[in-house]
Amino acid sequence: MLISTRGRYALRILIDMAEHNGQGYIKLKDIAARQEISEKYLESIVKELVKRRIVYGLRGKGGGYRLSVEPDQINVGEVLRFMEGGLAPVACLEEGGAPCPKAPYCRTLGFWRGLDETIRRYTDSFTVADLMQTESVGNDYII
Amino acid sequence: MLISTRGRYALRILIDMAEHNGQGYIKLKDIAARQEISEKYLESIVKELVKRRIVYGLRGKGGGYRLSVEPDQINVGEVLRFMEGGLAPVACLEEGGAPCPKAPYCRTLGFWRGLDETIRRYTDSFTVADLMQTESVGNDYII
DNA sequence: GTATCAACATACTGTTATAATGGGTTAAAG
C-alpha cells in the first residue's frame, strides 16, 4: 500500500474545502461530519496543510479553515508526497535515506526508478480542481 | 512504500536464477550468499515462487532450485502482485476487500483507479529477462 | 542402509508504522 489514510484524508479535506470555497471559514467539525472522519484525527492532518501554507486557520468563534491557494494551484502529487513523507515505491529510493551500496551493479534499480518516475508523473498531473470533477479523469489518463 | 522486501527479494532471486539458468540446480545457500540475504528469510519467499510454479525445487544432495519458466516469460508485475498480495496503492482498491460504500460519489476514486492502472501498466511491461540488462530500461520507459 | 545434504514446514519474536484517542492551552468573537 503506497498511500495511507493521511494522504487520502488530506485530499478529501482539500476537496471539501474547495467545494465550500468563498463561504468564509470552514469548521473542522463540519468537515469531519461530512467526510465521516474523526475530528481529532483530522486535526493532525490539517496541521500539516497549515504548516505548508496551503490552508489558513483562524481561531475562536466564527473561526475555522480556508484554502490559501486556489484549487487549480494545489498539486496532488505534492500534497501526497509531504503527507506520506515521500512516495517512493521502494526503500532504496527514499529521499534522505542512505544510498544503497549495491546501486552501481543493481539489476533492479532502473526498474524501480522507472516506477517511481511513472508514479510521480501521474500524481503530478492532477490538481485539486481536477479531483472536483467526479467523473474521474480531467487529463490525459483514461480510466 | 508500495513494495516490501518480499517483492524486491523475489525479483533478485529470479534474476539470480536466470543468470545461472541451465547450470543445474541452484542451492538457496548460494543465492543467499550472493544476494547477501538471510537464507532462512529467502526460504519463505522461494516457497511462494514454488507454489506458483515459477520455480521448481528438488530436495536432497545435489538438489536446489531452478526456473520452471523462461525468464522472458516471467512477468514482473505478476510476481510483485502475488508476493505483495496485490499492488493497489490504496485500501479501497484492494481485491478481496469490502467495496467502499462511498464509491458512487467518491471524488478521488477515479484518481486512485488511474494510479492503480498506471502502476499495473508499468510493472506488467517488464519481464525478468528485461531486468537482466543492467542498463535499466529495455522497453518504452525512459529513466 | 545410513550418513549427508538441501528443500520443506511450522511457530515464534522484535521492531516499526499506522491510526487513532485524550486532555489541556491559546486566541478570537460576542
Add this chain to the structure above:
DNA sequence: CTTTAACCCATTATAACAGTATGTTGATAC
C-alpha cells in the same frame, strides 16, 4: 468573561514487516 474553535503534546492499540529458530521429509552418495 464566556463561548468557540484552532492549536499543541502525549499516549496507545493494532497490525504488518522482517527475521529467527527448530524440526521434518526426501533425494543422493557411500
